[in-house]
Amino acid sequence: MSKNDSATTSNSKRKPVVLMSMGVHERKGHLYQVMTHKYITPVVDFAGCVPLLAPTCCGPDDIEQYLDMVDGVYLTGAGSNIEPSLYGQENMTPEKGQDIDRDMFDMPLIRAAIKRGLPIFAICRGMQEINVALGGDIYQKLYAEPGFNDHRENPNDPVDVQYAQSHNVRLKEGSWLAKLLATEEIGVNSLHGQGIKTLAKGLEPLAFAEDGLVEAFHAPSLSNFLFAVQWHPEWQAAQNPDSVKMFEAFGEACRQRQSKQVSSAA
Numbered sequence: 001m002s003k004n005d006s007a008t009t010s011n012s013k014r015k016p017v018v019l020m021s022m023g024v025h026e027r028k029g030h031l032y033q034v035m036t037h038k039y040i041t042p043v044v045d046f047a048g049c050v051p052l053l054a055p056t057c058c059g060p061d062d063i064e065q066y067l068d069m070v071d072g073v074y075l076t077g078a079g080s081n082i083e084p085s086l087y088g089q090e091n092m093t094p095e096k097g098q099d100i101d102r103d104m105f106d107m108p109l110i111r112a113a114i115k116r117g118l119p120i121f122a123i124c125r126g127m128q129e130i131n132v133a134l135g136g137d138i139y140q141k142l143y144a145e146p147g148f149n150d151h152r153e154n155p156n157d158p159v160d161v162q163y164a165q166s167h168n169v170r171l172k173e174g175s176w177l178a179k180l181l182a183t184e185e186i187g188v189n190s191l192h193g194q195g196i197k198t199l200a201k202g203l204e205p206l207a208f209a210e211d212g213l214v215e216a217f218h219a220p221s222l223s224n225f226l227f228a229v230q231w232h233p234e235w236q237a238a239q240n241p242d243s244v245k246m247f248e249a250f251g252e253a254c255r256q257r258q259s260k261q262v263s264s265a266a
Helices: 003-012 037-045 063-068 100-116 125-133 176-181 241-265
Strands: 017-021 023-027 030-034 050-054 072-075 120-123 137-139 167-171 185-188 195-198 204-209 214-218 226-229
Touching (some): 017 100, 023 100, 037 050, 037 241, 072 100, 100 120, 100 125, 125 195, 125 214, 176 204, 176 214, 195 214
Parallel strands (some): 017 050, 017 072, 072 120, 120 226
Antiparallel strands (some): 023 030, 137 195, 167 204, 214 226
C-alpha cells in the first residue's frame, strides 16, 4: 500500500469534525466559556461527528485555523441576544444578557465558512446570527409586534414544560425540508423572544409559524448545506424522529465535505 493509499484509508475511518462556538457565562465573579450538553450530544449520537468547541473570548483572529480543522459548523442557541448595532438598531432589551465576544467571533465565522463551502447547521440564536451576518435584521421584541404571537417560554415552568411542543410550523411545500421530513407540518417547541424580521439576501424560507414568522431557512444559492431553525431540535432529540433526521442530514453533509477534501488531498 502506498503512502497516499494509507492516508486515504486512515482518513476514511475518521469522523467529521464540527466546530461549535462557545459562549460566556458568569458565576461568582468568574467568566466561563460554556456549551450545554443538550447541544453537543446529538452531534455525536445522530450526526456521527466529533465536536470541536471554540472559545470566543479570545477573538476572531484564529477563525481560519479553526476552519482548517473541521468539516462543518454548528451554531447553537444561547441565553444572550445579538448586539443590535450589528443590524442597525438601538438596544431595546438592555435588561437581557448579551455576548459581544460570541457576536464578534460568529459573524466572520459564518461568512468564512460559507466562502469555504462548509456545511452549517444553526439553531435559535445561531439562526439569527446567520441572518445578521449576511445583512438581515431581527425583531428585538417579537412579542410586542402586532400580528405575532408570544414565542417565549414561561421561565417559571419546569424545563420539560418549557421545551414541550408549543405550536406547529408549516413547511414550504416541495421544499428540501418537507422532503426530508416527509410532511408539510410539524410541532415544535418555542423559547425565543426575538425572531427574523427581514431575511438576508440569499436566504430562502423553509418553514413558517402559525403567525407567519420565518422558523427555518436555507441558502441553496450560497451553500450546498446551510440550514437553520428557530426552535430547538436538540432537546431530547432521541425522542423526536424529525430532530434525528435533521442531525443525520447535517452529519451526511459533513461526511460528503470530508470525503471531498480527502479526495482533493490524495
